[in-house]
Amino acid sequence: MAVVTLDRLSKRYERAHKPAVEEVSLTVADGEFMVLLGPSGCGKTTTLRMVAGLESISSGKLAIDERVVNAVPAKDRDIAMVFQSYALYPHMRVRENLAFGLRRRGVARPEIDQRVKDVAAALGLSELLDRRPHALSGGQRQRVALGRAIVRDPKVFLFDEPLSNLDASLRASTRQEIAKLHRRLEATMIYVTHDQIEAMTLGDRICVMHDGKVAQIGPPLEVYRRPASVFVARFLGSPPMNIVPARLDGTEDRLSALAGGGGFGLDGAVDPARLPADRAVLLGFRPEDVSLASPESGPRAIVQAVELLGAETIVSATLEGGGEIAVRAPRDLVAQPGEPIGLAVPPQALHLFDPATGAAIPRRAS
Amino acid sequence: MEVLRRSALLLALSLYTAFAAGPFVWAAMMSLRTTTEITRDHFALPIPAHFEKFPLAWFSSNYSVYFSNSAMIVLSAVLILTIVGAMAAHCFARYRFRLNRVLYFLIFSTIIFPPQITIIALFQILVQYGLYDTKAGLVAVYVAIQLPLTIYILETFFARIPSDLFDAARMDGYSEWAIFWRVSFPIALPAVATTVILNFILLWNEFLYAVVLITDEANRTLPLGIQRFMGDQLEDTGMIATGLMIAIVPVILVYAFFSEKLIQGMTAGAVK
Numbered sequence: 001m002a003v004v005t006l007d008r009l010s011k012r013y014e015r016a017h018k019p020a021v022e023e024v025s026l027t028v029a030d031g032e033f034m035v036l037l038g039p040s041g042c043g044k045t046t047t048l049r050m051v052a053g054l055e056s057i058s059s060g061k062l063a064i065d066e067r068v069v070n071a072v073p074a075k076d077r078d079i080a081m082v083f084q085s086y087a088l089y090p091h092m093r094v095r096e097n098l099a100f101g102l103r104r105r106g107v108a109r110p111e112i113d114q115r116v117k118d119v120a121a122a123l124g125l126s127e128l129l130d131r132r133p134h135a136l137s138g139g140q141r142q143r144v145a146l147g148r149a150i151v152r153d154p155k156v157f158l159f160d161e162p163l164s165n166l167d168a169s170l171r172a173s174t175r176q177e178i179a180k181l182h183r184r185l186e187a188t189m190i191y192v193t194h195d196q197i198e199a200m201t202l203g204d205r206i207c208v209m210h211d212g213k214v215a216q217i218g219p220p221l222e223v224y225r226r227p228a229s230v231f232v233a234r235f236l237g238s239p240p241m242n243i244v245p246a247r248l249d250g251t252e253d254r255l256s257a258l259a260g261g262g263g264f265g266l267d268g269a270v271d272p273a274r275l276p277a278d279r280a281v282l283l284g285f286r287p288e289d290v291s292l293a294s295p296e297s298g299p300r301a302i303v304q305a306v307e308l309l310g311a312e313t314i315v316s317a318t319l320e321g322g323g324e325i326a327v328r329a330p331r332d333l334v335a336q337p338g339e340p341i342g343l344a345v346p347p348q349a350l351h352l353f354d355p356a357t358g359a360a361i362p363r364r365a366s
Numbered sequence: 367m368e369v370l371r372r373s374a375l376l377l378a379l380s381l382y383t384a385f386a387a388g389p390f391v392w393a394a395m396m397s398l399r400t401t402t403e404i405t406r407d408h409f410a411l412p413i414p415a416h417f418e419k420f421p422l423a424w425f426s427s428n429y430s431v432y433f434s435n436s437a438m439i440v441l442s443a444v445l446i447l448t449i450v451g452a453m454a455a456h457c458f459a460r461y462r463f464r465l466n467r468v469l470y471f472l473i474f475s476t477i478i479f480p481p482q483i484t485i486i487a488l489f490q491i492l493v494q495y496g497l498y499d500t501k502a503g504l505v506a507v508y509v510a511i512q513l514p515l516t517i518y519i520l521e522t523f524f525a526r527i528p529s530d531l532f533d534a535a536r537m538d539g540y541s542e543w544a545i546f547w548r549v550s551f552p553i554a555l556p557a558v559a560t561t562v563i564l565n566f567i568l569l570w571n572e573f574l575y576a577v578v579l580i581t582d583e584a585n586r587t588l589p590l591g592i593q594r595f596m597g598d599q600l601e602d603t604g605m606i607a608t609g610l611m612i613a614i615v616p617v618i619l620v621y622a623f624f625s626e627k628l629i630q631g632m633t634a635g636a637v638k
Contacts, residue, residue, distance in 0.1 A: 074533075
């Protein structure tokens with residue numbers, strides 16, 4: 001097992017006007033499941049490919065167990081990777097696909113057979129060993145791809161959006177299989193995805209990437225609850241966090257954020273020393289933290305659309321004075337478009353961001 | 367309506383088959399008749415059939431030598447073409463390097479020259495290198511003239527192999543050399559089979575380069591051998607037909623052997 005350290009890792013392509021990956025630093029602990037999360041084009045796959053050795057490193061240092069491996073070719077890094085397209089060798093049977101990596105490493109024939117058999121049994125592939133990839137379903141191919149990584153017993157596992165080609169139900173079950181696999185193998189895993197559900201459920205920690213840089217690293221719930229920037233706040237959560245312009249009002253202990261024709265009480269949650277001088281901020285709150293109140297007093301919004309999802313109801317509304325918001329309401333809510341609603345958000349669920357940089361304004365240590 | 371449509375289709379197909387297979391059947395019939403019989407009636411059925419003409423052509427008209435020469439030269443050329451062509455195509459399709467497209471275009475652009483333009487130069491080069499009138503010389507020329515097309519066909523196919531497969535093989539610990547032999551080449555087999563058939567048929571029937579670059583009786587290939595039945599005054603039509611039938615056997619065999627792969631290659635689905 002292994003510790004993977006990325007130290008100011010960058011990737012610049014020829015003729016590109018800005019780096020694809022810029023000074024990414026993070027340490028993946030031994031046995032940790034690290035998820036690289038971000039929209040497409042954010043550099044997460046490039047980062048993963050640099051770790052794999054499939055992409056050269058423009059600058060920075062990559063170490064596995066404190067050994068710098070920048071110049072070590074992919075084949076000698078002892079890393080296994082599961083590809084988005086599965087990348088199964090079409091001319092080989094499942095058995096040969098699984099054994100291919102072991103053969104190159106000079107593992108004895110009987111041991112290869114045994115390991116292939118064990119992995120196939122663990123993944124439910126025993127019946128399929130003599131089939132070729134084109135005779136397998138998507139889910140089966142995915143399991144063969146996983147098996148090919150597992151059978152090698154590598155130091156580090158890399159996953160490049162391995163579930164994105166599966167349908168929704170298969171995705172959920174494979175996600176659980178991967179989580180189980182991680183618990184069983186206790187291996188260091190780095191997992192790239194743009195799917196926040198995968199990130200939240202699988203990761204010990206999440207590294208959110210944006211524009212080739214690290215936006216925030218932390219345990220999933222911490223990243224969700226304490227986003228470091230507007231980008232992270234909007235990227236995690238569905239519907240995403242509501243972000244509206246607001247102005248701070250009041251004295252130190254009775255601070256409130258004015259928006260939607262009313263004030264959201266901050267109740268000392270924010271350190272006044274860190275507030276911008278002109279007191280203009282971006283106010284953020286998650287749809288599920290809003291409770292509906294009487295529109296008579298406090299912030300108000302006009303309902304634009306109501307989506308009945310069965311378990312809950314999503315209300316889209318326009319805040320008085322401008323700004324679109326979403327509210328996750330109980331399923332029995334009755335609301336009509338055009339109707340006014342009052343909004344109440346507990347102070348600890350409010351987030352303030354600097355409008356210039358988008359960075360979160362830190363809360364007062366509690 | 368349906369019946370009418372099908373009959374029209376059947377008629378068209380029959381006409382085309384007759385058009386395509388007719389000359390072949392005619393030559394096959396002539397191969398079993400003597401020249402005298404053929405002169406008397408061009409299109410008569412081969413009754414009685416003179417099967418003895420085949421051993422006669424093979425043994426007394428030196429066909430065994432021509433045949434083995436052809437086999438040796440064409441098989442060597444096709445083997446070299448397949449290996450070198452596949453390697454080159456793999457590199458052009460897979461590696462980004464400076465002048466990749468320029469080199470590719472340069473190689474491919476040589477097919478625009480008709481053989482008549484290059485043949486005098488080739489003749490001189492072969493003479494200078496002591497390769498004129500040798501089997502090795504003809505093999506070298508055959509490889510040179512067929513390589514561009516081979517690379518072109520294979521490059522298109524190699525480029526369609528998803529690069530994830532190469533990455534996966536690299537992660538599995540294989541060198542670039544091993545990846546070519548154990549991943550690229552086997553996956554590209556349908557395309558390779560196509561080039562094998564194509565090159566084999568073209569070179570097996572090749573006449574112009576052979577007639578210019580080979581003079582020695584011991585090095586002659588089959589098409590030159592068949593030509594020997596054409597005199598200035600007299601053509602031994604019956605023996606030419608027999609020679610053609612002998613010459614065509616390997617082509618049919620090669621095609622039968624590789625055609626399954628060829629069809630696989632054409633119907634695709636081989637990669638995904």
